[in-house]
Amino acid sequence: MMPAIEDAPGPRVLQVCAEIFPLLKTGGLADVAGALPLALQPLGVDVRLLLPGFEPILRGLEAPVVVATLQPPGAMQAAHGARLLYGRLPACGLWGYVIDAPAYYRRDGAPYEERGDNHLRFALLGWTAAALAQGLDPFWRAELLHAHDWHAALAPAYLRAAEAAQHRRLAGCVYTVHNLAYQGMYGAHLFGELGLPGHFYSVQGLEFHGHVNFMKAGLHYADRISTVSPSYAREIQSPEQGCGLDGLLRSRTAALTGILNGVDTRVWDPATDAHLPAPYDGADLGGKATCKQALQAELGLAGDAHAPLLCVVSRLAEQKGLHLVLQALPRLVEAGAQFALLGSGDAWMEAAFREFAQARPRQVAVRLGYDEPFAHRLIAGSDLILVPSRYEPCGLTQLYGLRYGTLPVVRRVGGLADTVADTRLETLDGEATGFVFDAFDAEALCAAVRRALALHRRPADWALVQRRAMAQRWDWEGPARQYRQLYRHALH
Numbered sequence: 001m002m003p004a005i006e007d008a009p010g011p012r013v014l015q016v017c018a019e020i021f022p023l024l025k026t027g028g029l030a031d032v033a034g035a036l037p038l039a040l041q042p043l044g045v046d047v048r049l050l051l052p053g054f055e056p057i058l059r060g061l062e063a064p065v066v067v068a069t070l071q072p073p074g075a076m077q078a079a080h081g082a083r084l085l086y087g088r089l090p091a092c093g094l095w096g097y098v099i100d101a102p103a104y105y106r107r108d109g110a111p112y113e114e115r116g117d118n119h120l121r122f123a124l125l126g127w128t129a130a131a132l133a134q135g136l137d138p139f140w141r142a143e144l145l146h147a148h149d150w151h152a153a154l155a156p157a158y159l160r161a162a163e164a165a166q167h168r169r170l171a172g173c174v175y176t177v178h179n180l181a182y183q184g185m186y187g188a189h190l191f192g193e194l195g196l197p198g199h200f201y202s203v204q205g206l207e208f209h210g211h212v213n214f215m216k217a218g219l220h221y222a223d224r225i226s227t228v229s230p231s232y233a234r235e236i237q238s239p240e241q242g243c244g245l246d247g248l249l250r251s252r253t254a255a256l257t258g259i260l261n262g263v264d265t266r267v268w269d270p271a272t273d274a275h276l277p278a279p280y281d282g283a284d285l286g287g288k289a290t291c292k293q294a295l296q297a298e299l300g301l302a303g304d305a306h307a308p309l310l311c312v313v314s315r316l317a318e319q320k321g322l323h324l325v326l327q328a329l330p331r332l333v334e335a336g337a338q339f340a341l342l343g344s345g346d347a348w349m350e351a352a353f354r355e356f357a358q359a360r361p362r363q364v365a366v367r368l369g370y371d372e373p374f375a376h377r378l379i380a381g382s383d384l385i386l387v388p389s390r391y392e393p394c395g396l397t398q399l400y401g402l403r404y405g406t407l408p409v410v411r412r413v414g415g416l417a418d419t420v421a422d423t424r425l426e427t428l429d430g431e432a433t434g435f436v437f438d439a440f441d442a443e444a445l446c447a448a449v450r451r452a453l454a455l456h457r458r459p460a461d462w463a464l465v466q467r468r469a470m471a472q473r474w475d476w477e478g479p480a481r482q483y484r485q486l487y488r489h490a491l492h
């Protein structure tokens, strides 16, 4: 009997990504990079990582061996002699290649901070990926490149360029869009520095309104494209959400799929989470009350067990729609809610939230900055988590909310729409797991939170929805199976 396609051995897949939890994280991309490869392994996929040698990533590499010295083309001279290292990343439980190019990656500041050479720093990532499909490591040749976001988007372009030069197919390629708004755009005069064939700078290639566009390379040259939710896969094919690339995405609609992100249950599980003052699960929510009490004390909020506590854990960026929260807050606080935020980003928004907290310290608390353990304590100790995004490719914090019995209030967009089911009378005994609103304005957000507060005043119904949310499975096994299927399509 023929083995089912499900049981056939998986391919050698190189995951190409610029950040990875817990070593380096600026957002959900790192959570995905840290969890998806581990979920693919039990499915038989032979997966390795390729990461840029940022300081925290290099520090996390155990007993590295030098695989090769790099000789990239174009203007990447600063990387000549850079070393490709291979070793274990114990904090991630994975094996991977790290590009040790000190001139590119070992510098102070945020990982993607632009100092005039980002096109080269991230071209090197894509070029090295393509080289690993051509035997750069004689002991392991990638059969499939899986490139994530604009940082890795030149991998398919360098791969296709090598294939054209060698007149043969070298590897399959999957490109995943985590956020279409960040595309990696550079002046046309920089194209020559990338060392790609001249004709790649065309509408059927990297050219985008007279600029070089990394994201476009990924979308154009990959065999298959995915994004992180089915709804976002549809939305980005429309002019409203296509960020100028909707035409290209529509032309590739047959190659485009949406696969929801999962939750890394080794990291996000209230029953085992070491960051929490007390563990809990759906069968015994006692620990959650302890978490709330401890959180109120930690933040100086009134120690009222009955006051509904709303939270936000987020980048403070336009995408996240948090100005709606700012507009709604006076009314929500008036209605008896408490509010706590953890975030960093736009200076005006940081200042506005800080001001609000200073005016009402017993009801509103704001912590600015990035704090992983506090994110866990905040989500566990709150009753509701607000995610009113303008757009949201997938979103992870609403999934963490579901798992922690912290009901999400979300806008019906992207992955938020795909993961949260609205609570109404007719869904209370069925699928309800949170609160969903449509219009992108403070009134709609307020109305959804008011419905949530009404449910909170009915403890039995509240607990019903909470337990249902917690019982859902959002782990990575399902998504990993879908990615394996996608790899098969990309390879054939």
Ligand code: ADP
Binding pocket: 026, 027, 028, 029, 031, 313, 314, 315, 342, 343, 344, 369, 370, 371, 372, 375, 394, 395, 396, 397, 398
């Ligand atoms: P995005 O990637 O667009 O920022 P996601 O919801 O996919 O949104 O992922 C955000 C990730 O970053 C989550 O793991 C969330 O807990 C984390 N996060 C966001 N802001 C902070 C912060 N200030 N401190 C700690 N973790 C944060």
Ligand code: GLC
Binding pocket: 027, 028, 029, 032, 178, 179, 228, 261, 392, 393, 394, 395, 396, 415
């Ligand atoms: C992006 C998106 C977010 C998604 C994350 C991981 O940062 O903004 O919605 O969850 O990538 O895929």
